[in-house]
Amino acid sequence: MPLTELEQATGAEMAVTLINSWDEYDADHEHLRDADVLRRWLRGNGFSRAADAISDGDVERARELRSRLTAAFDAPTQAEAVEALNALVADSGTPPRLERSARSWGFRSWPDEGEGLAFVAPYAALGLLEVIRDDGWERFGRCAGSPCRCVYIDRSRNRSRRFCCELCADRVAQAHYRRRQRHGSRARN
Numbered sequence: 012m013p014l015t016e017l018e019q020a021t022g023a024e025m026a027v028t029l030i031n032s033w034d035e036y037d038a039d040h041e042h043l044r045d046a047d048v049l050r051r052w053l054r055g056n057g058f059s060r061a062a063d064a065i066s067d068g069d070v071e072r073a074r075e076l077r078s079r080l081t082a083a084f085d086a087p088t089q090a091e092a093v094e095a096l097n098a099l100v101a102d103s104g105t106p107p108r109l110e111r112s113a114r115s116w117g118f119r120s121w122p123d124e125g126e127g128l129a130f131v132a133p134y135a136a137l138g139l140l141e142v143i144r145d146d147g148w149e150r151f152g153r154c155a156g157s158p159c160r161c162v163y164i165d166r167s168r169n170r171s172r173r174f175c176c177e178l179c180a181d182r183v184a185q186a187h188y189r190r191r192q193r194h195g196s197r198a199r200n
């Protein structure tokens with residue numbers, strides 16, 4: 012497999028990192044500040060040609076896309092999450108094309124990466140739909156480490172994930188530990 016295929020993030024991964032560019036834990040919620048942030052995000056996910064096609068106007072479009080993807084996590088039911096993502100694919104996807112990659116044949120239903128942000132919407136939405144198809148919408152979660160509300164996809168075998176990252180898990184564990192210590196010392200007095 013060529014290196015580039017290994018390095019490219021999946022659609023679901025792209026969706027999660029884009030959604031989390033609005034971060035309620037940080038005082039400055041908006042991480043998607045300008046076109047350079049958008050370019051770095053695309054490049055970091057293995058899509059340099061998409062990064063090269065980004066213009067200033069794409070920042071606002073990326074934020075709109077972010078709210079449409081976020082709806083799939085905040086929907087009241089699985090059916091509504093699927094509906095929201097299907098609508099996004101209907102608006103942004105392309106007719107499926109069968110293409111040969113290094114390892115196998117696969118369908119591509121999004122514009123070429125070289126079209127920049129236009130490729131991200133259907134790529135990310137279809138990635139989330141694949142997770143729902145394969146593992147169920149219950150796998151979509153929001154971090155329990157308040158005030159962080161970042162999203163994650165629970166890939167754990169026993170569906171036990173509660174935090175977006177190790178940092179939040181440690182932060183909450185330490186807070187619990189300190190609380191137990193305080194209660195313990197009061198009980199002894």
Ligand SMILES: [Zn+2]
Pocket residue numbers: 154155156159160161174175176179
């Ligand atoms: Zn978190």
